């Protein structure tokens with residue numbers, strides 16, 4: 001059997017005519033069609049881009065992450081009974097919302113320059129338009145068309161989701177049973193465009209929102225409010241370089257307008273098969289679900305938390 005490999009996918013991808021922002025915003029059927037029709041071509045183009053530039057491109061991996069977090073995660077995978085050292089790195093600011101250092105500040109500039117290389121590749125990428133379109137963002141998960149399909153990036157993304165986010169969410173938020181599936185995108189706020197995000201909940205069991213601003217990239221405004229349903233209080237958080245917020249998707253949150261500078265974040269989600277999220281969760285966008293088979297968090301062992309889901313990844317994308 002003859003297999004056809006696309007040897008000039010990169011060239012072809014660069015020649016594509018990308019749907020306009022207007023068409024994307026109005027969810028014109030031609031937009032989804034464009035990304036679907038070109039899925040394989042774009043994936044091939046990313047692979048070709050990576051090979052062609054292998055001498056200059058960073059190979060992103062977990063060495064970009066905070067050393068203390070890395071050590072605690074490594075120890076917990078080796079011996080799940082040591083998982084409390086991971087929990088100790090996260091500060092709970094309200095029920096269901098935690099903060100920790102995620103990226104290593106020493107390495108963040110390298111990762112940002114990698115993302116700049118990604119943008120400069122000019123390979124068409126789809127911006128996230130879940131709740132509002134964020135024109136400088138991109139889709140990270142293979143379930144989303146037009147995603148950042150560079151194989152080395154995908155390896156890093158999977159490592160982040162499988163080795164870090166899922167067991168941490170199980171440990172802190174009790175998501176076991178509702179975290180097999182992954183989703184992710186990046187966003188960038190700036191004062192002229194895409195400056196805020198109105199109040200919403202996520203269609204996720206857990207959301208990990210990681211700031212990737214460099215220490216000299218200051219900004220004002222852009223605080224994120226989280227609403228604590230149990231006390232009726234709102235907690236205001238300000239992102240710092242490399243810091244991550246892990247929250248239950250059902251905690252209502254909203255982003256204040258950014259008033260100067262820019263803020264860049266990676267936002268990644270976990271949820272269950274068929275987009276299930278724990279009972280009682282409702283979401284203002286991206287989902288259609290309520291779950292049935294609630295597993296009590298107390299019945300889950302440390303060994304179960306530090307394990308990979310055995311089912312396949314599905315292909316349904318929230319947006």
Ligand SMILES: O=C(O)CCC(=O)C(=O)O
Pocket residue numbers: 197202207208209224253254255265267
């Ligand atoms: O302003 C942001 O960083 C987005 C906040 C958000 O929607 C989230 O963390 O889910």
Ligand SMILES: [Fe+2]
Pocket residue numbers: 200201202207253
């Ligand atoms: Fe959100």
